[in-house]
Amino acid sequence: MKALSVSKVRRFVQKTGASPVYRQVADLLERDIQQGSSRSERAALPSENELAAEFKVSRVTVRQALDELHRKGLIYREKGRGSYARSQHIGGVTGFGSFTSEVENAGSKPTSRVVNFVKVSSLPDGMKRHLANLPPNNRSYHCLARVRCADSRPVAYEETYLDTETYPGLERADVENGSLYAAMLRIWGYQPAWADAAIEPSVADEAIAKHLGIKVGAPVVVAWRVTSSEQDEVLEYVRSVYRGDGFALTVRRLKIS
Amino acid sequence: MKALSVSKVRRFVQKTGASPVYRQVADLLERDIQQGSSRSERAALPSENELAAEFKVSRVTVRQALDELHRKGLIYREKGRGSYARSQHIGGVTGFGSFTSEVENAGSKPTSRVVNFVKVSSLPDGMKRHLANLPPNNRSYHCLARVRCADSRPVAYEETYLDTETYPGLERADVENGSLYAAMLRIWGYQPAWADAAIEPSVADEAIAKHLGIKVGAPVVVAWRVTSSEQDEVLEYVRSVYRGDGFALTVRRLKIS
């Protein structure tokens, strides 16, 4: 078991800087791990006391940084032995975040085409069937229908339902170009933080087949999702239909239990 | 915004007990949240200082407990304002853990039937296509094929590949009854901690159709999964085929980004 070679250039953290010290430490260590893990063996990190001395911070702060790396699945720790970099250092969870960032993480170029933008007075039936904590029936929604592409190839048809009271003044132009999540944050200050989702297999109907350029009856995955902010506000209801050939949802480094 | 009514019975934490103090605090608070959340309004928790006084522990320990509840999605916090219980207090992430515990969480009774148990010399092609960090080719595996049922109804066909060197002495009887994960822990001391998975839609072939009692060509979801321990040992490769009618994978309270 080799030790992780920590960069020999002495690094300093900014105690007056904008970002917390523990995050700076975590970022520096993450870089070391990413570089070091080209070798396939597991590498031992310096001990918490050594890191505290190295960065001239308290051990509690070092532990905060290591906790963060641990949650991200980049390291694991063994009592009485030490902390170790994981050999597989792939990123966070994908599959239920912003389509834009997910496709980017997968190494492709995401694009979207708005195919419909109308007001509706109820959510699709499947939403009620699969997801709990749905709103009362007397709401109205903007329904934004988009075809999602990765490298110009259509991979999903997606309907997003946005409560009209939550998004006053929403217009098609706001979402015509660029990420919806970017517009949410820029205009109304909303930031998605949690997702509840259900996934089920299905087959393409005529409309889906047309949008995705596949045959009627071809296998697809339907994902139903409710996205909420950190403060527990519901931001959107989404129905996504993914084509089945050559595109897979992936979930990486998901912590069990 | 109502305050969360903390139980009036004075609770004490055991400082010499087996479980850490912060976990005891977290458990007590979780109970309050579960009880209190029958009301639909969001409830404010006592402040960190109040909780520290209440339980006679330091504020750092209280924060450790609150961090845990935050990660589980049970509370959220706002700087300068306070901590609040979430209205939707559903559990952790499901969809990629043990089939047994997942179906139980969904409120159904899980059963399994072993339909095959043989040695094979390679993993299925789909595993290589979808998942990174696969092992060298010169390994051999126990292939355990099971039909998974919820309330006696077959919902999935699952092939589990177990490296013969990782599981010396594995016999069919070890997995014939009860959870594989329970056997892993009991006999070899392995505990699954992380999952990498890919999900794709497909249609049932003849073998799948027979096992699940559905028609050839019916929609199914195929999940490819690699499960690892906290120490980064690969514990199993799994190919699961879920039937599409009436059974959906759900992901609850998944933290985005």
Next chain:
DNA sequence: GAGTGGTCTAGACCACTCG
């Protein structure tokens, strides 16, 4: 016995929210 990570304490300063 020396070193490690796990836990806990008491006290401090900050930026933020609210009245």
Next chain:
DNA sequence: GAGTGGTCTAGACCACTCC
């Protein structure tokens, strides 16, 4: 200005691993 959560410190004891 009072109270809140966010961050940080210095020091301590423990159970565990390794030699």
